[in-house]
Amino acid sequence: MPVLADAGLRRWLEEAAPSLDDGSADPAAPLLRLAEAGLFALGVPREEGGAGGTVGEAVEAIAAVSEHSMAAGFLFWSQRTFIEYLLQSPNAALRRRLLPDLLAGRVAGATGLSNAMKFLSGLEELQVAARAEGAELRLSGRLPWVTNLQPAGFHVAAAVALPGSQPFVAALPHDLPGLARSADLDLIGMRATATAAIALQEAPIGPEHLLHDQAARWLPQVRPAFLGLQCGMSIGLARRALAEAAGQGGPAREVLRAPLEVLGERLAEQERALREGLRAGAFHARAAGLFRIRIALAGIVAEAMQLELQASGGRAYLSPQGRGFARRWREAAFVPVITPSLTQLKASLAAEALRTGRAA
Numbered sequence: 092m093p094v095l096a097d098a099g100l101r102r103w104l105e106e107a108a109p110s111l112d113d114g115s116a117d118p119a120a121p122l123l124r125l126a127e128a129g130l131f132a133l134g135v136p137r138e139e140g141g142a143g144g145t146v147g148e149a150v151e152a153i154a155a156v157s158e159h160s161m162a163a164g165f166l167f168w169s170q171r172t173f174i175e176y177l178l179q180s181p182n183a184a185l186r187r188r189l190l191p192d193l194l195a196g197r198v199a200g201a202t203g204l205s206n207a208m209k210f211l212s213g214l215e216e217l218q219v220a221a222r223a224e225g226a227e228l229r230l231s232g233r234l235p236w237v238t239n240l241q242p243a244g245f246h247v248a249a250a251v252a253l254p255g256s257q258p259f260v261a262a263l264p265h266d267l268p269g270l271a272r273s274a275d276l277d278l279i280g281m282r283a284t285a286t287a288a289i290a291l292q293e294a295p296i297g298p299e300h301l302l303h304d305q306a307a308r309w310l311p312q313v314r315p316a317f318l319g320l321q322c323g324m325s326i327g328l329a330r331r332a333l334a335e336a337a338g339q340g341g342p343a344r345e346v347l348r349a350p351l352e353v354l355g356e357r358l359a360e361q362e363r364a365l366r367e368g369l370r371a372g373a374f375h376a377r378a379a380g381l382f383r384i385r386i387a388l389a390g391i392v393a394e395a396m397q398l399e400l401q402a403s404g405g406r407a408y409l410s411p412q413g414r415g416f417a418r419r420w421r422e423a424a425f426v427p428v429i430t431p432s433l434t435q436l437k438a439s440l441a442a443e444a445l446r447t448g449r450a451a
């Protein structure tokens with residue numbers, strides 16, 4: 092059975108895709124539709140209110156949604172990744188308090204952990220810092236890019252430096268005193284994704300906000316799900332571009348048949364490696380395997396977009412005929428820059444190769 096068994100949802104996503112891209116849609120709408128279809132519950136244990144199964148099922152669902160709209164796939168990724176943070180947090184009270192509304196799409200989960208992932212790879216300093224004020228901590232700093240900051244309500248995960256102690260990770264509610272959300276950023280595509288910046292000034296938090304008290308230990312633990320779910324977006328976009336290319340009946344059909352087949356096989360191979368690695372828990376100890384899959388998938392997306400363009404020819408450059416292609420082209424431009432970006436991943440692999448003496 093296809094993951095998106097609900098034909099009504101597939102149709103809705105297809106119709107909403109242009110307005111999610113140009114920003115005229117309400118970014119809260121996909122959250123409610125995806126929640127209604129039970130998609131946020133995939134891979135969430137039944138005892139936590141989910142549908143059970145594995146995180147691989149959530150990856151597959153993000154891929155299926157991204158085939159129609161990567162903006163919707165990206166909102167899905169944000170929500171489901173935040174849910175994963177709660178599932179992997181020792182703070183059971185926080186999990187019990189937040190999960191029901193997140194699973195129902197009533198409140199948004201946002202992940203401001205790009206900076207933390209870069210910090211983990213030694214690429215950047217943490218941009219949020221805490222200072223103690225009695226029993227409380229006060230946070231100041233900035234998260235320059237965060238998606239799914241739904242105006243109606245959100246929780247955002249951030250890693251925080253604590254002088255004299257270890258960095259930690261907290262979930263900050265939208266109405267925390269001292270937390271300010273900017274206006275939506277002026278993006279070139281995927282505009283209805285509630286993407287904005289967060290500024291923190293002396294924002295007070297306590298233990299009830301804590302996701303984990305040791306960022307350096309916890310981030311590698313959540314990274315396979317963070318990255319694996321992210322790969323779902325590339326898989327969906329590549330599948331759609333390949334399907335569009337294969338569906339063209341023009342004169343390029345014969346010439347492109349073989350490259351399309353080869354690229355389809357390469358995509359299936361990476362999907363298999365991702366599925367099996369996630370199932371076996373192989374990426375906790377060896378993140379490099381997952382980094383290579385993410386890099387390979389980004390390459391496949393770029394090639395698939397080229398094949399869609401070549402198969403369509405000039406029609407891809409005409410409006411309205413080429414609108415779907417133009418949207419996917421913009422969506423594809425996001426793939427190399429999502430944290431961890433391709434250059435960061437390559438830098439991490441090169442650093443590991445230097446350390447271990449093995450080729451990157």
Ligand SMILES: Cc1cc2nc3c(=O)[nH]c(=O)nc-3n(C[C@H](O)[C@H](O)[C@H](O)COP(=O)(O)OP(=O)(O)OC[C@H]3O[C@@H](n4cnc5c(N)ncnc54)[C@H](O)[C@@H]3O)c2cc1C
Pocket residue numbers: 169201202203204205206214236237238239278281286425428429430432433434435438
């Ligand atoms: C639409 C959109 C939505 C986003 N949503 C979120 C979100 O929800 N949460 C979130 O946390 N972030 C989000 N981001 C941020 C994003 O994932 C990246 O963190 C951000 O784009 C990276 O910053 P930069 O490209 O400005 O990098 P810069 O630091 O300006 O670097 C420029 C380029 O060099 C690379 N680079 C930088 N340092 C190194 C290094 N040491 N080694 C190798 N390469 C390096 C960068 O990856 C980038 O390719 C979003 C970005 C966009 C465009």
